[in-house]
Amino acid sequence: MKIGIIGGGSTGLLLSSYLCEHHNVTLYVRRQEQKEALNEYGLFLSNMETPFVIHTRLIEEIEEEDCFIICVKQHQIRDVLPHLHTINRQVPFLFLQNGMGHLEKIEELNNDIYVGVIEHGALRESDFCVNHTGKGKIKIATYRGHDEILPILIEKLNQPNFPVVISIDWEKLLANKLMVNAVINPITTLFHVPNKEVLTNPYLHHLAEQLCYEAATVLHLEYKTEFEKVKKIARQTGENKSSMLTDIENLRQTEIDSISGYIIENSHSAVPYTSFVYNGIKAIEYKHRIGKAYD
Amino acid sequence: MKIGIIGGGSTGLLLSSYLCEHHNVTLYVRRQEQKEALNEYGLFLSNMETPFVIHTRLIEEIEEEDCFIICVKQHQIRDVLPHLHTINRQVPFLFLQNGMGHLEKIEELNNDIYVGVIEHGALRESDFCVNHTGKGKIKIATYRGHDEILPILIEKLNQPNFPVVISIDWEKLLANKLMVNAVINPITTLFHVPNKEVLTNPYLHHLAEQLCYEAATVLHLEYKTEFEKVKKIARQTGENKSSMLTDIENLRQTEIDSISGYIIENSHSAVPYTSFVYNGIKAIEYKHRIGKAYD
Numbered sequence A, B: 001m002k003i004g005i006i007g008g009g010s011t012g013l014l015l016s017s018y019l020c021e022h023h024n025v026t027l028y029v030r031r032q033e034q035k036e037a038l039n040e041y042g043l044f045l046s047n048m049e050t051p052f053v054i055h056t057r058l059i060e061e062i063e064e065e066d067c068f069i070i071c072v073k074q075h076q077i078r079d080v081l082p083h084l085h086t087i088n089r090q091v092p093f094l095f096l097q098n099g100m101g102h103l104e105k106i107e108e109l110n111n112d113i114y115v116g117v118i119e120h121g122a123l124r125e126s127d128f129c130v131n132h133t134g135k136g137k138i139k140i141a142t143y144r145g146h147d148e149i150l151p152i153l154i155e156k157l158n159q160p161n162f163p164v165v166i167s168i169d170w171e172k173l174l175a176n177k178l179m180v181n182a183v184i185n186p187i188t189t190l191f192h193v194p195n196k197e198v199l200t201n202p203y204l205h206h207l208a209e210q211l212c213y214e215a216a217t218v219l220h221l222e223y224k225t226e227f228e229k230v231k232k233i234a235r236q237t238g239e240n241k242s243s244m245l246t247d248i249e250n251l252r253q254t255e256i257d258s259i260s261g262y263i264i265e266n267s268h269s270a271v272p273y274t275s276f277v278y279n280g281i282k283a284i285e286y287k288h289r290i291g292k293a294y295d
Helices: A010-019 A032-041 A074-084 A101-107 A149-157 A168-188 A203-216 A221-238 A243-249 A257-266 A272-287 B012-018 B032-041 B075-084 B104-105 B149-157 B170-190 B202-218 B223-236 B243-249 B260-265 B272-287
Strands: A002-006 A022-029 A055-058 A066-069 A093-095 A113-118 A122-125 A128-136 A138-144 A162-164 B002-006 B024-029 B055-058 B067-070 B094-096 B113-118 B122-127 B129-134 B138-142 B164-166
Touching: A002 A010, A010 A022, A010 A128, A032 A055, A032 B138, A074 A101, A074 A257, A093 A101, A113 A168, A113 B272, A138 A149, A138 A168, A149 A162, A149 B202, A162 A221, A168 A203, A168 A221, A168 A243, A168 A257, A168 A272, A168 B260, A203 A221, A203 A257, A203 A272, A203 B272, A243 A272, A257 A272, A272 B202, A272 B272, B002 B075, B012 B122, B012 B129, B024 B032, B032 B055, B032 B122, B075 B104, B094 B104, B113 B170, B138 B149, B138 B170, B149 B164, B170 B202, B170 B223, B170 B243, B170 B260, B170 B272, B202 B223, B202 B260, B202 B272, B260 B272
Parallel strands: A002 A022, A002 A066, A022 A055, A066 A093, A093 A113, A138 A162, B002 B024, B002 B067, B024 B055, B067 B094, B094 B113, B138 B164
Antiparallel strands: A113 A138, A122 A128, B113 B138, B122 B129
């Protein structure tokens, strides 16, 4: 299958490296510099000595593919949309963003839309090197389109060493992931701690519980079940740094708008703990002169 | 006047150095090590080359004085009380703590009690050296006792280069200081910033406003007036590090219990922003294995 992967961040690089063995993968990136680096050196996965050879193009050079997987961060979706509009409407789009704010934006597309969450840990070491720090699954659901296509798509993407599985309810799938992100990401970032401290530090545990309660209320989820899931993930990813903490450490804009910002926007009553972490992360971005907080 | 100053922290050292020129000052400390250092080297103030010579004793060696000024932190008051009980009840006590939680504890004393707030910036560089980082005033009010004694006490303590002034309403005096501490201290500590960033970082400014609103409600103060005061102090002390941030950087227990803890304990409705910073500072103390958060 000809797969177009859009976005040269950690997710885009990880998917490219796993999918390129069985598919004809083209990675679409934003910067000429990254395109050249990937063409010159190839794509390195973790500690492998031999790089994968993939096609790399700038997003402006988009071509027809059998399927597109969009891996950019949510705040970059707007920049990608004009290019997706040029694609034949028979081509399915798979969106792998955190949060749920992008759904509104992609509504305008004419193609079938699938959404998914990625449970892998991945760290971009450079423009052409990605470190697979935690193995997990990719879960996909139909957002808008033909349900019968999803199993076919999954069969093609799924690999024993890189599982891709079906999920029935897109809303629950995205809400569950958002829930976890709304708790673990801001706390680990504000306090510069690995994920497990959400469990082991009783004061962070308390704050996590408050954040979980607010997010569950807004997302219409059952708070106690959700908090058990949050704790399970904090345990499983114990020593890992959250993606938000990694973003801040690398002076990159975080996804706080798509995560806590979404909770605040969709709340019908006060969510003060969420509002605190939202402003707290924005304050750090401002202090470091990153992203919209400073623009 | 024979003055006993209790507590060898930054406030105790600062007061000792300014008052010892005109009074017979004895500084009471907790640790033998500090007593020996002060006896051996004298007391150095900021960049002065010649140290002051003061008497230093352990708190267990307490003697009669004409007046005692208690400069220990609020969470150390309990340890000092038994020694104060041995003092003649004619001797006035002046308490210079942050917060208001100590008032309940000192109620049991039989002596006249005066309370005050210190607006100086002072940094303890070592057991026998204090840096006077910001000049201000000491304001004193009668808490329980003879109002006619206060002007006499103030006349003796006041110096042109170290002003001590009268305040009419002890409750307002302490509440105003607590208000400022409840906003500036936790924010500057959680975000590792100097005081002025409470003004210049719009997201911290927003959080400060929320904290101010909660504290003003609990302390029965007018929120807008108080927030103007908070901003004025953040401006005046711009480049300074708050005492709480200094405590954390030196791995010392903070005064969060006396400050935000007091607001929470005395609130009749939810104070989520205050509760967030309370748990946040406790989480940092726990992470660094400091104080009660860890015991």
